[in-house]
Amino acid sequence: MTDAAARDACARRALDLVDEATIVxxxxxxxxxxxxxxxxTELVAVRVLEAIASRLGARTRRTMAAPDRPNLSIRFGPEPTRERPGVLMLGHSDVVPAGSGWSADPFNPRVEGGWLTGRGAVDMKGGIAAALQAMGAVSAVCPELPLELLVTADEEDLATGIQAHLAADDEDPHRYLACIVAEPTDLAVVVACRGAANLEVEVAGRAAHAGRPEDGASAITTAAHVAAWIADDHRRMREGASGLLGSATWSVGRIEGGHGTSIVPDRCTLLVDRRLMPDETGADALAQLDAGIAHVLDDESRQAAPGAACCTARTRLLMEMPGFETDPTHPLVTxxxxxxxxxxxxxxxxAWTAACEGGFVARHHGCPTIILGPGxxxxQAHQPDERVLVSHLSTAARAYTRMLVGLQHEPAH
Structure with missing residues (x-):
């Protein structure tokens, strides 16, 4: 039997095992x-994943990103190696808070009119269920294929799960030939994703009575000048946008400071979102912000009266999620x-306007990466009455099945 015939036979038999009701x-x-x-609270979801994996005949391994916050590796077939690399699928077990506005209990799943509703249905427990169904089906008929699903903790906040996982990874980093992130893309194939950096700016000034504001140094005024610089630099970057990803972006998400109306504020904090291009790091963004703040402080110092107090500023990188870009002609994409x-x-x-953990995998393992998932x-995600089409779950599982078989029968490239 030729490789193509073996691939097609494996795919047909695996597709026969994909069951929509089980995915739901x-x-x-x-x-x-x-x-x-x-x-x-990821531990409770990890226990469910372990039960599903056991039913499918997979091996599981927990590693702790933080107390009660486990990552979970689910493996089928032989261990992936550089000589026989596997396909890695990626997901996360945490969900955003349910919030208010739901028509029913957000954690009581319900199927109505072809939709599965509940917090996490889209982001991304539906995608994880579809991935596991596909991997179990493929492994049942082609047990020689190395497959892995990595489910991380804390993706929705600081990405501590994926960072802890990669920091402790002592296997050959080149053991994967591709990574498929099962985040919701409405079944589009996302080949490029900007990264994200969360930055903090702490401005320190001098308090004074508001009746003589020149005796102090307003941290809020300086922070406003920093925010204006950020807005100007954002416009500059957008004017040079090109390609699938366009450009990096800046956005001030929060500003907080001061003590009261009659007090010149001696402190102000900005929380800043910086979307990263694939070749940028959080350290690059922080350095760019530091340079902009230095420019603002120099301007204020030149304009201040002799002997007047001036503000200072400190910056911190709170979180970094790298981006990635895969050639649209790569066999993973086709x-x-x-x-x-x-x-x-x-x-x-x-391309995707959001960020995901695929960039960590692409950077660490050096493998082509895409995002493809239901919903x-x-x-639909991060909203009241979050829901996903049941047909999307089934289609995603079947597409994953075809890919998991086909990718490992591709000629070397």
């Missing part, structure tokens, strides 16, 4: 395991498009 049941079990972040086409889905090849991240 597994996704529902994961939704019931309320794992809101913050709260360190495999994804072809798998979806076989399921009757004309999948566009796109719409902008229209």
């Amino acid at each position: 049941a597994d996704a529902s079990s994961l939704i019931l395991a309320a794992s809101e972040n913050p709260g360190g 495999s994804a498009v072809g798998a979806l086409a076989a399921e009757g889905v004309a999948a566009p090849v796109e 719409d991240i902008t229209g």
Whole structure:
């Protein structure tokens, strides 16, 4: 039998094992395991994942990112090596807080009119359930293929899970030939994703009576000048936007400071979002911000009266999530498009405006990475009555099945 014939036979037999009702049941079990972040509640979802993995015949390994916050590796087939690399699928067990506005209990999953509703249905317990169904089906008929699903903790906040996992990784980093992130893309094939850096600016001034503000140094005024510099630099970057990802961006998400109306504020804090291009790091963004703040402080110093107090500022990098970009002609991308086409889905090849943990994998393992998953991240995730089409879950599982088989029968490249 030729490689192509073996691949097609494996795929056909695996597709026969993909069961929509089981995907919905597994996704529902994961939704019931309320794992809101913050709260360190991922353990309850990991226990459910371990039960599903055991049913499918997979091996599991927990590693702790923090107390009661485990990452979980689920492996099928032989261990991946440089000589026989595997396919890595990536997900996260935490969900954003349910919040208010739900029409029913957010952690009581329900299926109505072809939709599965519950917190995490889209982001991303539905995608994890679809991935596990595909991996179990492929492994059942082609047990020689090395497959892994990594489910991280704390993705929705500081990405401590993926960072702890990679820091402790003592295996050959080149053991994967591809990574598929099962985040919701509305079944589009996302080949490029900007990273993200969360930055903090602490401005220190001098308090004074508001009747003589010149005796003090207003931290809020200086912070406002920093925010104006950020807005100007954002416009500059957007004017030079090109390609799938466009450009990096700045956004001030929060400003807090001062003590009262009649006091010149001696402190003010800015929280800043910086979206990173794939070749940028959080340290790069921090250095750029530091240079901008130095420019602002120099301007204020030149304009101040002789002997007047001036503000100072400190910056911190709170979180970094790297971006990635995969060549749209890479076999990983063409495999994804072809798998979806076989399921009757004309999948566009796109860039993502959000960030995900795929950039960590692409950087550490040096493997091509895409994002492909059921549900719409902008229209359905992080909202009351979060829901995903059951048909999306099934289509995603079947597409993953075709890809997991096809990628490991591709000629070396």
